[in-house]
Amino acid sequence: MLTEQSTSLDGTPTPAPAGGSDQRAHHDAPDTVESFARLAAMEEGPERDAVRDELTTLWLPMAHRIASRFRNRGESIEDLRQVAALGLVKAIDRFDPSRGAFESYAVPTITGEIKRHFRDRMWALRVPRRVQDLRNKVRIARRELTQSPGSAEPTVAEIAAHAGLTEEEVAAGMEALESFSTLSLDAELSSGEDGYSLADTLGANDPSYDVVVDREAAKEGLRKLPERERAILYMRFFEDMTQNRIAERLGISQMHVSRLISRSCARVREEVMGARKRRGGGDADAV
Numbered sequence: 001m002l003t004e005q006s007t008s009l010d011g012t013p014t015p016a017p018a019g020g021s022d023q024r025a026h027h028d029a030p031d032t033v034e035s036f037a038r039l040a041a042m043e044e045g046p047e048r049d050a051v052r053d054e055l056t057t058l059w060l061p062m063a064h065r066i067a068s069r070f071r072n073r074g075e076s077i078e079d080l081r082q083v084a085a086l087g088l089v090k091a092i093d094r095f096d097p098s099r100g101a102f103e104s105y106a107v108p109t110i111t112g113e114i115k116r117h118f119r120d121r122m123w124a125l126r127v128p129r130r131v132q133d134l135r136n137k138v139r140i141a142r143r144e145l146t147q148s149p150g151s152a153e154p155t156v157a158e159i160a161a162h163a164g165l166t167e168e169e170v171a172a173g174m175e176a177l178e179s180f181s182t183l184s185l186d187a188e189l190s191s192g193e194d195g196y197s198l199a200d201t202l203g204a205n206d207p208s209y210d211v212v213v214d215r216e217a218a219k220e221g222l223r224k225l226p227e228r229e230r231a232i233l234y235m236r237f238f239e240d241m242t243q244n245r246i247a248e249r250l251g252i253s254q255m256h257v258s259r260l261i262s263r264s265c266a267r268v269r270e271e272v273m274g275a276r277k278r279r280g281g282g283d284a285d286a287v
Helices: 033-041 046-068 077-094 102-121 129-145 156-163 167-177 207-223 227-237 243-250 254-278
Strands: 005-007 013-015
Touching: 033 046, 046 077, 046 102, 077 102, 129 156, 129 167, 156 167, 207 254, 227 243, 227 254, 243 254
Parallel strands: none
Antiparallel strands: 005 013
16 A cells, blocks of 8 residues: 655655645656546546646656666667556556555556566567566676676676575576577678678588488388398399399399399388388388
8 A cells, every 4th residue: 555655766765745745756746736636536538538648748757767767778768668658647547646646656657567568578588587587686786796897797606695696596597688689590690701690500401310210210121021032132232233143143033033122122111101100200202
């Protein structure tokens, strides 16, 4: 529940003045107590919309100031101001003048809207909330440890001690720092004349792996053949003998050798195709 006090952006509470008037902690915090009282008493309609628009215009500089705190984090200041304006409108619509000063309610509402924008819209990779929180703690700790001129880059152990985290949590947070945005595959990785893109470093499918698998499948098919048929295939494909020479060695006709080779190759091919289907591959082209 909101108390009768205002909280400045740096977290310092300041008492609200008597009578429930706005505590104007900043130059961009206008006195709008009467306008909010009118808004709360009005029914929906054009007149109420006009008062609402007037309040939005008066408090918009404060929303822009809050948005500026989040600059240089990968989002344009124009987009941040739009998100802050959305948070301001939500704060105006939900504010109860009897609960305290508007600024003390609007500041966390607008800040929360911007933080949700970063959490839900800005991550190119979906990162768990826990890791996002670790990223923020690591980022703040690094900034605090290096804010003095000439400060060296803090070690993982130093960040862990400063942030109250384990070194494993710091490592996860530092990795998340690099996951906020992605790099285009066409991005140049070298500024020289022989520059190359990230896509040039990616590997491709190596057909040699399929050949290895097919050979292993063919071995299994060959083992299942009768001994004479294995001998014929060995003479034909490994010793490079003609069908006539094989026929002369075995004392059979060349036509019979041709039929045995065709039948043996078909059986081995079926074995290879079966192996490919079992591992989810395509057809075997040739054995």
